[in-house]
Structures are given as C-alpha cells and as structure tokens.
Amino acid sequence: MRVPIKWLRDYVDPRLAPEELAHRLTMAGLEAEKTERTGAGWDHVYVGFVHDVRPHPNADRLVLADVSAGEHRLTVVTGAPNVAAGQKVAIALAGARLWDTHSETPQLKTLKPGMLRGVKSEGMVCSEKELGLSDEHEGILVLDPGAPEGVPLADWLGDTVVEFEITPNLVHAFSVRGIAREAAAVTGQPLDEPPRFDLDAAPPGAGDLVRIDAPDLCPRYAAVVIEGITVAPSPDWLARRLTAAGLRPINNVVDVTNYVMLELGQPLHAFDRANLRGGRIVVRRAGNDEPIETLDHQQRRLDGEMLVIADAERAVAVAGVMGGVDSEVSAATTTVLLESANFGMASVRRTARLLKLRTDASARFERGLDPNLASDAAARATHLLLDLCPGSRVTAARDVYPSPVVPWAVRFPFSRFERVVGIAYPPEQVVSVLERLGFGVALPGGAGGDVIVTVPTHRTDVTIAEDVIEEVARIVGYEGLPDTLPAGRTPPVFRDPIALLQRRVRAALVGAGCYEAITYVSVSESMLAPFDSIGDRRGLVLDAPAADLLRLVNPMPGDRPILRPTLIPSLLERVAENLKHAPSVRLCELARVYLPTEPDALPREANVAAITLSGRREPLSRFAADPLPLDFFDVKGVVDAALAAAGAPEVEYRPFTHGALHPGRAAEACVGQTRVGVLGELHPRVAAGFGIENGRVAVAELDLDALLALGGDRSPVEVRVPKFLPVSQDFAVVVAKQTPAAEVERALRQAAGPLLTDLALFDVFAGEQIGDDKKSLTFRLTFASPDRALTDAELTKTRGKIEKTLAQRVGGSLRG
Amino acid sequence: MTNATTTFDTTLADLRDRALAALAVADDPEAMAAWERAYLGAKGELTGLLRGLGALSAAERPGAGRAANAVKQELTAAFAARNEAVASVSLEAQLAADAIDVTLPGRAPILGAEHPVTRMVAELGEIFALMGFQTVYGPEVETGHYNFDLLNIPSDHPARDVWDTMIVQSEREEIVLRTHTSPMQARTMEQTEPPVRVIVPGRAYRYEAQDASHEWMFHQLEGLAVDERITLADLKGVLTELARQLFGPQRKVRFRCDFFPFVEPGVDFAVDCAICGGGGCRVCKQTGWLEMGGAGMVHPRVLRGVGYDPDRYTGFAFGLGIERMIMMKYGVDDVRAFAGNDLRFLRRMARLAA
C-alpha cells in the first residue's frame, strides 16, 4: 500500500523524517518496501503566477506568457492550449532538470533559455509529464489558486510516498488511518480524526431501501442517498493524493469512494440511483448462472453461492468485488446511493477467486473487515461528497446491522509476558503501549494477577494472549531483548541411519572424484521416456508404472510435470551442459525419487544415489598422453567404492538389460536376491537425446534404502592387528572365453579359505598360445594368518586345493 | 732373523706401500672393486702372501703372521674409509644427474566435492547438535493438512496465498510439494512429548518465477524447541549463537516484527553484515543487515493441534534459507547457480568453503 506522507500527516504528526518513520514502522511489523520522493529533482521550479497571455508575433500556435515567481519576472513562449492569465502554474527557470517529452525513453534534460520563432523564452511553464508527475502532456499543470506564489514547487507539491507491504494479518493497517494509528503508537504522538457527516441526523428513508436476504454473508449494509450531485473531475488535491497512492482519478464521486477506501480501509461503492430499479437495494445470493456485466466490461456468470447487490430486479454489483455497468455513475448522474457494507471474508475470497477478479475492494474484504468501520466510512464519504458538490444533500441514510460486533476481552496472567518473551515489562509500559494502540487495559491484581485487555473491533487479528503480547513486544521493540540459551531438559539426540549412510556414500563418491549436484525434482515426459522397463514402467534402480507417477498440476514453465522416479535424466542435462566446457564430468547426486503407493496418497520417497561419468578419464597433463574415455569400468569402480562405504556384503554383478543402457555394457549389483544398484553405459541414442553426441556416458543408480536394510550391522567385531607378514602368490587361470571372471574369482575364494586376505585380478590375456576359445586371468592372492607365519607346506596344500576346485567349478587350469 | 723372514718382511712392506698408493688413486666404484680384488680378494696378493707363510719355519711363522695380519687390517680399514668417500662422491653425482624441474605440475589426484548446500547443511547440523538439536527429515511431498492446516493456515484464509504452492495431482486429498520445512514441526510434535529440540533441513518448493534471487526449488532449515520454559529471548540466544558460529564471534542478531501464521509473536531476524561491518555493501544491499529468515514463538493453535497444552508448554521455531545463507556468507550473486551445477561454480565453492 502506497502512503503519501502529507496525507498521513492529516492524522498524526510523527515528528520524524519520512525515512526514519518508515524504519520505525518496519521494525514494528509494517514493512516499508520503498520510499519515493516526488519533487526531489525540482530545483529551479517555483509556483508562478500568470499575469498576462499575449499572442506570439510570428506563430499562431504559440503564445507569450508573463509569469512572476517571487523576485523572478519572466516571459515564456508556450504552446500549451490551457494557459491563461490569473493561473498559478509550475514555472521552471534556466537550470531546471525536466523530463524530456520528445524522447522515446524517459530522460531528464536541463532547461536553457532559447529563441522560439524570434522571441526569447526565459523559462517554461510545465506539464505534469515534464515534472514526472504523470504522463499528462496535453496542457500545462494548473495549480490550486491558493498555491503561494514564489515558493519552490517541491514545498507546495512535493511529497514522500512510502510503500508498505501489508501482510495478511494487517487488515487494521490497510489504510492511511491504520498506518497513522501505528505511527502514533510508535512515536507516542496523538492521533487526530478527520471530519465526518453526522448520519444519525439524516432522514432514514423508506423502510425497504435496503434489505439483506443473506445475513450470513453480509453482516451490515449502510446506504446513503445523496441528491443534487454534479459529477465532475475531482479537485487537484484529491486527484493528486489518489495518483500518489497509485489510483487513477475518474470523477469526483468515484474518487471519493476510492479516497475513503484508502483512508479508512473500507471499500465503498456509489450507484447511480436512477438506474437502480425500484430505487432500492437487495443483498442476496446470485441465481445460478445469473449474468452481470462488471465495470471492467466483462460479461460474467455467477453461481448460487456468490453474493450480489441487486435492485428490485437484477444484480447490480458483485458484493465486495466489483460494481456493474448498469448502475455505474456517469456524467448524467444526479442522485447517488452510496454503499458502505461488510461482507464475509470467505465469501468474497471465493467469489474473487472463481471470477479471477482481484480488486482493491476484494483484497480488503478478504482479510476480514470490522463491520463497525462501515458507518465511519459512510459518514466520511458523505462529508466529502457534500463538500465537493455544493447544493447536494442527504435525503436518506439507512444502516442495516442486525447483530453489531462489540469489543471483546482477552484475559491472561500478567506473568505470561515474561513466560513468552523472556522480559518482565513494567505494568505501566504495557498499559501505555496498549492504550496507544486503542486497546482498553485493566490490571485488577497488578503484575501478580491477570491482565484484562479490551480489544477494539478493528483488531480482528487479536484474540489470544500471544496476540496481545506481540502488540506490546513489537511496539516496545526487540532491541532490548536479551539472548539467553534454553534452560532445562535436553532431549536425547540420535543420528538418523539413512543420513549416516548418505554421508558415508557421499564421502566415497566425492573421494572417487565426483562433484555432488542438486537437480530439480521434476522431469518432462521426453526426459523420462527412455528410462522405460518392462511393463511400461519408468525408472532405473527403482521404477513405477508410467501411468501412476506423481504429476504436478502447475509445473514451472518448461513443462516438467512428473516427479522423478530416477535421478539420472536430470543429471544427464547437467552433464551435457558441463561437457560444453569441461573435458570430463563426474557428477553424483543423493536425493529422493517419488514412487506412487496408492492413488491420491503420499508417495514413497525413496533415497537413491546416482552417478554419471563422461569425458576423458584423466585430466589433460604431461602424464596422460592418451585420453581414454570414462567407461563402464570407471563407474563400476565408483560403485564398488560406494557400496563398500555403505557396508554392503558380498556384492554380485550380473548382466542387465534396460532400455536406456548399452545392451552389452550394463549390470545390476545385487546382494543376495536384493538389487542394490544398476550401472552401465548409456545407450548412444539416449545420450544423443540429451545432447551428448560423441563419447560414452557411464551411469549408475544405487538404492540406499535397500542398502540400509541389508547392511547396517555395525556392531563390534574382533579386529586383530596383523603381526605376521603376508605371502602373495600369482595364479594364471586358463578358462573358456565366455566364463565370467566373477565365477573364477568365486572359485578361488572358496578354495583359498580363511587364510586369503586379498585377491586382485591384474591381467586378462587371450592368444594362440592358450587356444582361441580360452582366456587367461591372472590373480594375485595374498595369504596371512593372524597367529602364525605360514609355512611352505600350508601354501603348497592350498595351491593344490585351488587347482582342483578350479578344474571342478569352472573347468580351469593353472598356467606356468 | 733368517733370510727367509727378511725376504718376507720386505715383500710385505712393498705390498703395503703399493696397495696404499693404488688405493689413493682409485676414485670410482669399479676401481675400488678392482683394488679390493687385487689386494684383499681370495686371489689377491695379500692372500697369496699369507698362503706363503707355510714356507717359513715354525719359529718364524708367528711373527710373520702377526705382521701380515697387521697389514691386512690396515689395508682393510684404509679400503673401507676410501670406499665410503668414493661412494659418497658417486651418489652425489648420481643425485645431481637425477634433478628435476620442481616447478613442473604434479600428478593431480581426481577430486570431487560436496555441493555447497550439503556443506552448509552439515555445518548447521554440527552447530545445532552442539546445542542439543536433533536433525530430522520429513517428506517433500506433503498433505495440505501438514503443510498448512496444522500450521494455522486454514484453506479459506488469505495467508494461504502467501505461499505460491506447487500442487500435485490428486483426486481426494490436497497434496503439494512442501512450501517450507515447517510441516515437520507438527509431524515431530505428534510423535514425541516435550522437550523437543529438532532441526529439519531439506528441499522446499514454491511456484515462483526464477531470477537471480528467486528459485522454485530451494533448501530450508527449520528449527523447533518446545519445553516448559522456552522464551523469545532463548530464540534470540540460539540464533545469535548460530550467527557467531557461522559469521564470526562479534555478530549481532536483530529481530523485526513480522507475520507468519504459525508463530506468535513472529519476527524476522537479521545478522549485522560481516562483510562491511554494518556500513552497507552490495551483499547486504546497503542496509548493514543480512536477513536470514523468519522465526517466532510457536502459535498456541499449532501446539494445541498436535495435542500439546499451550498453558504448560511454549516453544520457538525458526526457518533459514540455506542458499541464502551461502549467498550471504560467500557473496554469491545468483541463486540459480545452485541447481545449475556448473562444475566451475562447484569447484570454486569447494575451494571457498574448505
């Protein structure tokens, strides 16, 4: 809400510079978002008086005006059609900085005296546009006749406008008076009231002038009928205040309703009574599909739960939202019916939402207005209208208010201030702050008893002790609040098992060279399409039926509506992006995937870790002459490291088939029957789909929840520090070419028994010497015993056993 | 003294003199080895001479043997000394030949790094653990019940509009991407009795157009403490502690009244800018203060909603924006970098935060 400080000063003199006031209010909860000064740049611009206007000797469209401004007397040449002798104008002298009206883009220009068609112009009479007040440039700005000639224009017309953010609880401060009340409380200055018309003294009018058929949605409706209205443009001061507050002046009647809305927070509406059939008001629910053309010239259809203002026959306004064109005030209007009513917040909110019509009125009603404000606003608007339309008079004033709202009490132990805030406020301070805010306070038992606070009805946000406590705390200010640490019991602190596992896995991945990424949780259809598996499921290590995946109703632009069942597609986008500048990209992410459980229920949020590797394995350096691409075995090594960090026992890799992966380079990692991970190189077509055209992309995804369920046993075991030297032996095993290395390894481990401490496969060889259908795998086995040095006899025995087992289990023989 | 012994002595003396003279000019390991072979080796001269002792008479033999052994010891010692000197010179020559240009680049290990958000969450987790706060996690896909209703944000209230909610398709229940980590307040309190001290780090989502300071997915850290005597001053104390651990020991925390439906009184809190010392700079937008997040005393309606007695228990809650904290601590100027995951940014942040 934009608040011109001069307007605020009608109510309170804060005795502070606007910036300081804005800061104080901000600290008290009324956030000033920005402060603008109008007239800050009006140096060398004064209030001038036009003594005479003469024709230009050489130009029909120009005139010469003799203007004075204090000791300055000058003649200016102007083409303004509206300049006339006797006017007060804004006169700019040489050196003034004015907005250039001939420039496409807004820019300031310094005024210099110049010759216009042979006559010297010593200054300029300004339009609103030249002063930066508005876009008005048809004629010059004509000032109020009371403007004091010779004073700087900024003193007369300049103002500071502070824009406040009105949070939903601040309905009581959604007006100039409301903010003035806050300013009075913060500064301790008195609050004034503006003049009002005494409606009680007005004739009551016909008994059926106003009828409320829906009292549940309309607690109060006050109507004032004013005859003898002359619709005309508003006077300067009114138009200027509205403009400064951000509203466009329309005519005196509409402007008064807007002015009072801004001033008091109560939306008002003026009907042309001649266009109200039956001349009366009925507040009722709309008929189903009832039509109305609103002031924005939209044809709208209403439903039976929307509240309308109707005349004897038809809806003439959507209550609390917008009026209808049929009863709009026009130049021909002479009698207005002024509405100042209260409508239920939920009803207005619903209607505004359904009609997609948010107005200044609905924004206020939606927050829950005080019904007692309606009569105040009617009286204030009536005063202003009578003032602006001499000869007009009130012929009827009707106020239907069956159940008046009265102030309520909040009672609580005074000691609660200290319990909540941690400060024992002196009782006098509490009383003084609350009274400045308009609350009644009683402390019958002093600081040791209860405090009884009577809440003014405009403070709909204050209903419990804590609300009152905040009022005191915010006005006193939080600068004096001490910092203490919570005393008392500390609950036991546990470490979350999945978080611990994630930490270990993350450390392993980072240690293996991956940068951790954090990517968006939603993906598009096309990103996810390649990640299909049997039965139209989507995902990688975990998956779900494509049709059941969770979708956003309102995805961000770019259409990524699906909550992802796999992290890989989102990471691939980042890989592609990074490959534009980085020779190799290793990314990992630890995040959740969203797996549908049952319809309309929360999904299972499964914890997974994903790895994507692409580019050259080693950085460009003098050590790596041959830039080998990262491939399956790189990601497998990273997966091994991660699984080891996760404490996974006995991982087995099996060939795997998945639509997104290379048919010959993909595996699943299993522990027993549980799949804990999927890894492989991306299918080249899928990689190309993500914009990775050349080169391999190795990916993996691990199911951390499964790993947690499997491993996890970190209870103590016996760890004996090695004391005897180990013995290493190499075994070159010749097997059939198609025999998986893992099977040979399993046979070796089984045969080697408990003395085996380490096993490494370090050579794979195929060649004529061993036969075309064979391969040779060379392992180095390391043996050790915790309690003795191994003897040659033991090792020879083990070797014999290995030889036998290899022959039996994998048809292998030892070479060399 | 016989003739034979005289001859033996002469030969021995001659051998000794020649050997020492030859040793003095041996100046590399090969010459040293040749010398050793020639004089002290199994087929060397001295060994030969000792073998000749048998030709002497029994009376002459002991004296001659002693003299020969003395020469052997002398030559052996001289060899050892000379050998060490020659070896040392030779090693030095070898090392000199082995010298490298130490300014050449080293073999770079392949290093990764945690995401800056992870690091900040971990750092905050440590700081709060020291103050007795347990880290808990909650669902990112939430019901309207937990995300709004239990937090005193009823569906017909305009306060609900403040959160630009991303909604998940659902026929029955209202399901959303959580707009804040606050739903875990209610979930935690439903599951435990006071005292409660938890922090909740995690992702949160708002339907918001992206720009340098807005991102639709971001990370928050929620804090909650409930017990019989928790006050707003305790909240300020905990946040001051946080600010000092994170931004330096001199930092001050400022509270400003603000509105959040689930706290009353509600505040937003700021820390004085460590970069400019409060004088105003780009990072603090010339205000001298860095706004960190919202906080306040848990609203009695929230306490009652989870079955806590608000007359007996009070509590505080606060919410921090993780990306915001990183941006303020390190002067990062575009929030979109966090989901952008550009390796250049991640590397730079890893170095900064190390």
Ligand SMILES: [Zn+2]
């Ligand atoms: Zn600063």
